[in-house]
Amino acid sequence: MPKVSSVIVPYAAYLRVYEPLAAFPEPERAHWERYARRPDRPSYQDELRRSLADLVPTPPVAVPVHESGDAFVLEADGVLCVCPWRTRLRGWQALDDLDEELPPTVLDAVLPPLVRRQAAQDYERWLARNPDARPWIRTATWQVPINWFVLVSDEERRYDRGTAGVPPLLRYRTPMVQARRRVARGLRTLRDTMDEGPLIDGLVDVGRWLEEFHPRSVVELDYGGLVHTLPARHLEADHSAADVAEGIEALGRGDGERAGEAYARLVERWRAVRDRRSAN
Numbered sequence: 001m002p003k004v005s006s007v008i009v010p011y012a013a014y015l016r017v018y019e020p021l022a023a024f025p026e027p028e029r030a031h032w033e034r035y036a037r038r039p040d041r042p043s044y045q046d047e048l049r050r051s052l053a054d055l056v057p058t059p060p061v062a063v064p065v066h067e068s069g070d071a072f073v074l075e076a077d078g079v080l081c082v083c084p085w086r087t088r089l090r091g092w093q094a095l096d097d098l099d100e101e102l103p104p105t106v107l108d109a110v111l112p113p114l115v116r117r118q119a120a121q122d123y124e125r126w127l128a129r130n131p132d133a134r135p136w137i138r139t140a141t142w143q144v145p146i147n148w149f150v151l152v153s154d155e156e157r158r159y160d161r162g163t164a165g166v167p168p169l170l171r172y173r174t175p176m177v178q179a180r181r182r183v184a185r186g187l188r189t190l191r192d193t194m195d196e197g198p199l200i201d202g203l204v205d206v207g208r209w210l211e212e213f214h215p216r217s218v219v220e221l222d223y224g225g226l227v228h229t230l231p232a233r234h235l236e237a238d239h240s241a242a243d244v245a246e247g248i249e250a251l252g253r254g255d256g257e258r259a260g261e262a263y264a265r266l267v268e269r270w271r272a273v274r275d276r277r278s279a280n
Contacts, residue, residue, distance in 0.1 A: 013221075014138065014139055016072065018076070019082060019217045020214055020217065036080055098116075150203055161232055171223060176219055183206065186248050229276050
């Protein structure tokens with residue numbers, strides 16, 4: 001069996017929603033309240049290691065047997081907010097994307113067709129019992145989708161180079177109400193100036209997803225594992241949210257030239273990431 005690291009790329013970015021405790025019904029609310037007091041809460045890297053470990057057994061485990069009881073936690077304006085991992089649900093949903101991520105021969109080696117069919121049947125049965133289920137986390141490998149940057153502002157950007165024992169970090173955090181406003185404004189501009197296409201479809205999709213959550217939630221765009229494959233100078237110069245905002249604003253003013261310049265900067269920046277993916 002091929003090594004896990006050779007077929008599953010851990011360079012993933014994340015879009016997360018942290019909901020206030022009040023958004024969760026009991027007894028789940030009490031569980032998260034206790035969980036938040038734990039001094040040893042796991043990180044996103046721990047989550048990734050656990051998911052990769054499931055691929056080692058023979059046959060591999062496509063989706064965890066039990067749902068995760070872990071979450072990411074933060075405090076926003078004195079309010080404790082929680083982002084459940086929901087690893088099992090996300091695992092089922094990720095299976096639908098594997099056909100585009102991996103060549104058929106590699107996919108069959110990592111997750112044989114029988115394993116995938118069984119997982120799909122399990123998901124169908126589970127979804128019939130939980131029709132309103134939705135994940136708190138979205139994942140993208142080797143990229144940050146352009147529509148994610150619409151949700152945030154350059155002023156909300158935080159970049160840390162990292163130190164010995166502390167990995168680098170590049171992320172944005174914004175209140176849910178701001179993220180929804182930016183989606184609405186961006187959609188109005190794009191629909192007035194562009195034909196329907198992947199950018200508009202993606203923004204509609206992420207906007208609908210955000211509507212599922214409490215209005216006092218916090219939205220986080222995290223470069224996650226991408227910071228481990230990009231040099232510090234690249235990360236320091238990465239102001240993709242500013243470029244997206246400038247491009248949309250220019251389109252709204254009818255300034256196609258400036259919008260094109262902003263888009264060209266995005267394309268050039270993320271070409272370097274795609275080149276690294278090809279090299280791996």
